[in-house]
Amino acid sequence: MSEIINNREQLTSEYTERVAILKQLFIDLHNGRNLDEVKAHFDAFIGKITIDEITQLQHDFVEEGSISAAELKHIYNQHSAIFQGTIKEEDHQNGRPEDQAGHPVHTFKLENQEVDKLLTTKLQVHLEEFVKEDSAENIYKLIEDINLLLDIDKHYSRKENLIFPYLEKYGIYGPTTNMWRIDDFIRDSIKDARQKLAHYHGDKQAVIGVLNYVIQEVAGMIYKEENILFPMALKNLTEDEWVKIAHESDEIGFCLIAPAAEWKPERKALDEQAISEGYIKMETGILSLKQLELLLNHLPVDITFIDQDDVVRYFSHGKERIFARTKAIIGRTVQNCHPPRSVHVVEELLADFKSGKKESEDFWIKFKDRYVYIRYFAVRDEDGKYIGTLEFTQNIDPIKAIEGEKRILE
Secondary structure (H helix, E strand, O other), rough: HHHHHHHHHHHHHHHHHHHHHHHHHHHHOOOOOOHHHHHHHHHHHOOOOOOOHHHHHHHHHHHOOOOOOHHHHHHHHHHHHHHHHOOOOOOOOOOHHHHHHOHHHHHHHHHHHHHHHHHHHHHHHHHHHHHHOOHHHHHHHHHHHHHHHHHHHHHHHHHHHHHHHHHOOOOOHHHEEEEEEEEHHHHHHHHHHHHHHHOOOOOOHHHHHHHHHHHHHHHHHHHHHHHHHHHHHHHHOHHHHHHHHHHHHHHHOOOOOOOOOOOOOOOOOOOOOOOOOEEEEOOOOOHHHHHHHHHOOOOOOEEEEEEEEEEEEOOOOOOOOOOOOOOOHHHOOOHHHHHHHHHHHHHHHHHHHOOOOOOOOEEEEEEEEEEEEEEEEEEEEEOEEEEEEEEEEOOOHHOOOOOOOOOOOO
16 A cells, blocks of 8 residues: 555656646746757657646646736747647547547537638638739638638637636636637637738738738647647546537537537436426515526526626526527636636626626627627625626617607507
8 A cells, every 4th residue: 555655646746846847948938948949858858748737737827827918828839839749648448539420529620620621722822822913813712711711700619618618617727818818819810811801902911911820820729729628628528518518519600510410429418407396486476487487588688697706697598699608607707708808897897896886887889780788787685785797788779770659559
């Protein structure tokens, strides 16, 4: 028994030492040390790296918060350059889940294949033609390619809203912070490229620059997903959680392809317990749980409730939601349901509600083909104690279109 304990202690010590070396190598990168030198030290002292070590490294960087967003992005890209070809593959004695048609990772990888094909056989080729001649025909080809690439937003949205919440549940925050930020850079760059091409006035170098950036970053993200994110998720998420992700993916949509098939694992996930037919007695009436749920889902608005600890507890599920919601956000902090660049706005609003500085806040935006009115209300108990925030979202196009009168007796 003492031999086993000693072996375990030795393995733990070796693991801790390796993570410490890795951390120092990337601190050296941050401080300006040459990438090739760091890579040489990595090869000499580390060699092969495991998903657990990558997870720990990213977790430490995020927890310390000593590096700015721009610096973190730069270092994160260098992580990938150093890790390339050095990541140990996991043993899958019972087969690889991602090889099963319809499994969420299988679908993600099929999408990545299509995106890679779009980059290499169309966008890069058409960019080379544009470099030689910025004719209207070559510009149009690039616009077509970019319009197709815009579909990648669905791929990233499923990753951010379905996989990230489960990783956070297991204390893994690196991908949420880093990948989401890079996803946003990619989204913005694709839109920027489209804008420059649609309103092209001869600024050839600007178009070439942004398209090269898009190609590089999208290709880099494919590598990060397939060599870091997906293995990390497969190692930690249960089959039941993958079943939930598969079921909720349709709501967000897919990129360039549809899933190969409906995923039917050998062991079906246990269904969640059906809603009890018990009754809830309120001050102004009594409803069954089923009646209450149907009532909330038939409101002509979307509502979401966040508790006093900023955790999402409930959202209504009407026929035509304005903003996509998935069940994976339940139990997740609202800060981690928003892109990193907008989190500060959310936190300021919640701070104002908690302090009593504000009771509500309204916003109105154009979203796709709708004019959307978004309202936030501080929810307080009888003693004025803050218990959460209610988000109320409504498509007000039909209301704005109202003219004259329509009486109930007419």
